[in-house]
Amino acid sequence: MTDYDTPTEETTRGIELTPEHAPERMGELAATAEREGFDVAFASSHYFNRDPFVALTKMAEATETIRLGPGIVNPYDTHPVRLASQAATIDEVSDGRGVFGIGAGDRSALSNLGYDHERPLRRVLESFDVARDLWAGETITHEGTFTARDASLNLEPRELPVYVGAQGPHMLRMSAKHADGVLINAAHPDDLEWAAGQLEKGLDERSDDRGEFESLAFASTSVAADEDAAREAARPPVAFIVGGAADPVLERHDVDREAASEISDAVENGDLGEAFERVTPRMIDRFCIAGTTDTVADRFAAALEHVDGIVVGSPLGPELEDAIERASAALADAT
Structure with a gap:
């Protein structure tokens, strides 16, 4: 069972x-991350950015050892069978370095595209269950939150670890019970400690044949000299995090609901400048790991009391290569 108490040399x-x-x-940045000792690089997936799988192909070409995968895709704007094929293709072009990051997606972004965000936990679980069968070379028929009939992949069988993007209690517990790992959408020790408690409940129901489980903090980070x-x-990512935060999360951090709603409204109206301006110092402290290398190292160490590793999330910092190097140094200090 996962140990949440003491970081080790194997910290991801x-x-x-x-x-x-x-x-x-993206290939250049992945190569920098590999040189700096990162174990895995996730390409985020948002409809307004470039395609993550195209980016991952270039990242695979530019690297040799670092694991690669989407972080994270959702099974609403792309059919789950198509996602399984795309992830398997990345595993193929990277010579077996693929990982699969999947989650429910951002409700507001999906609404912009006309997608309903129905039964998210069940859809995510069904999606990676079907993906595992497809990767194993099976022909599947599925009737549930989505439909697939006599579907199979024209690829050699392969295995990819599944990481579920999670923040709420039910998705956290489901990931611990069924997935290979979790990407916890949080940066603050209070959130990570709470999430660890939810994961323990899922791990108590985890079948022994599922193998080991890994918890990673998918932590918004901004580091600079x-x-x-x-x-x-850090203002832009914090604005999006606060604007989409659930009431219990805001209450945990004593962030005013009205202030968060004003940020959310500004984001939805496309007034991003106003949204970023409304981000307060407290919001940055609670929802991002931001500061110098030493400050970030201390925050990483506090986070690692509750998780097995850290994914250094966007924005990384004002200068990307410099931020990647500093984040690597901070992780080395923290572990």
């Missing part, structure tokens, strides 16, 4: 790379 070091950059640039520059770069 992950990083999120956002395809707001051209695929070739200058503290103020790092914190300023």
